[in-house]
Amino acid sequence: MTIPQYVKIVEVGPRDGLQNEKAMVPADVKVALVNQLTDAGFVNIESASFVSPKWVPQMADGAEVMARITRRPGTLYSVLTPNMKGFEAAVAAGADEVVIFGAASEAFSQKNINCSIAESIARFEPVAAAAKEAGVRLRGSISCSLGCPYQGEVPVSAVVDVVRRMRELGCDEIDIADTIGVGTPTRVQEVMRAVSAEFAIDRLSGHFHDTYGQALSNILASLEVGIAIFHASVAGLGGCPYAKGATGNVATEDVLYMLHGMGLHTGIDLEAVVRTGDFISQAIGRPNSSRVGKALLTKWATAAEAGAATCV
């Protein structure tokens, strides 16, 4: 297997990253964040969530954000939609892609939405049909694909089963998500190989959380079996609700540093992403979780000081 030479990064910071922030992030900041990411060269930005504001108050201003961002032709702006109401709002807001979701873990599905995996996927049938009808791209996201906070191990066959169901719904792209960041490379390759027997490998993505620091090795392992789409969150935005104080999504800067270092192409300007990571971390008052972000910002600051010193 040759490693894919072009890798698509789906930036999920504005949605998955911000959704768990307790203090409300102003729409102005969200719009600036999406615009900076657009300028940095991302071709896909998960920008908002049209879920009930009762569930996720942080995402209540999704329509405003979608209306105010400056779109670049060629960039897809994706929106999470739990039901027909969300789907209709997403389409009205001009979403290029809607995201539906399910878990690979029965325990997780029962505990969180009080129904089986099969039932939870079936509930998305109207949304999927409407998306096809409207010509909107449909993405399916499978949480707990590498492990579950309630049941622990998740069988590979369970992930494959959800992939099949999402394929039958007409998903254009499917995310294999390690929601709690417990996966390691060998298992990741096993899962990716199994699901790519059921769904086109160039439309499967890896969504890795860095809770146990494994995200980059899992991305490397996935690349080695041909996966070419990865999710990442600028500045590592996003915590893990199942592990207080733990890190969440893998930081986009760290992923880009690895991929570019390996000579792979993403079309994204790493330095611009580092500056965006600095902007959003300061705007929401939380530490920057990207190691590359921290290292480069420190290096630039030191170089600027040294430059200033030689001017004296």
Add this chain to the structure above:
Amino acid sequence: MTIPQYVKIVEVGPRDGLQNEKAMVPADVKVALVNQLTDAGFVNIESASFVSPKWVPQMADGAEVMARITRRPGTLYSVLTPNMKGFEAAVAAGADEVVIFGAASEAFSQKNINCSIAESIARFEPVAAAAKEAGVRLRGSISCSLGCPYQGEVPVSAVVDVVRRMRELGCDEIDIADTIGVGTPTRVQEVMRAVSAEFAIDRLSGHFHDTYGQALSNILASLEVGIAIFHASVAGLGGCPYAKGATGNVATEDVLYMLHGMGLHTGIDLEAVVRTGDFISQAIGRPNSSRVGKALLTKWATAAEAGAATCV
């Protein structure tokens, strides 16, 4: 290439990890740290440095530490020795292995020790000869093998050249060190393949700093080309003097989590290392830099709270 099934971890926290701490760490704490690591199952612990206290005041009590630790048969206690004075002190202290060092970067060598790489290695001839004479194991560590803070790129041929010189001195094991953590997987494999043409692959090690978050992917990449020895530092102890505020050595806990998750054997008890990481972080008053350490300690604390709650 099959991935090695047994991986040796050299724990460098007590030496490489602590040496840059500004506040003096009491010998009691250092002894407790080494003892806990011994109990956790490490077969090699870099325990002290016999360098001039003027250079590295934190390591001035090396003889006391070596005298007070409880040794386990089968575990090697290594000591850094810059010269004959250090070597003699190390042997007197009962070091099982002495570590000599050089850079793969001319700029680094000139800037730090004011001599060429070749001269710096030649200066270790008496130490190497004395180690052979005394039957003490000799390890050579090559800094800046993946990049240099002064000259940037470091040619693979320069790393190979230092490996050859260290082989000629009689080194039993050689460390390929990414001192500033800038390496990425493809380059790491290129370097490891090149040096393994000059030195037995089962006595080459990878020493990766996590400054840019790349350490685990670089370890995975190294495993894939047959490297089976890695350095790591409990709780990620150790900063990087060239990048203020940046992380240093890869955290042992994170490495063990990946290796054990891949079904590889190390003989080390991960949970014991997590507890040791908590101990040393609290003892020296700095945040735990291990993602696995933070995640597991949080998980255990949450489970304990939940347990307590159900007792009410």
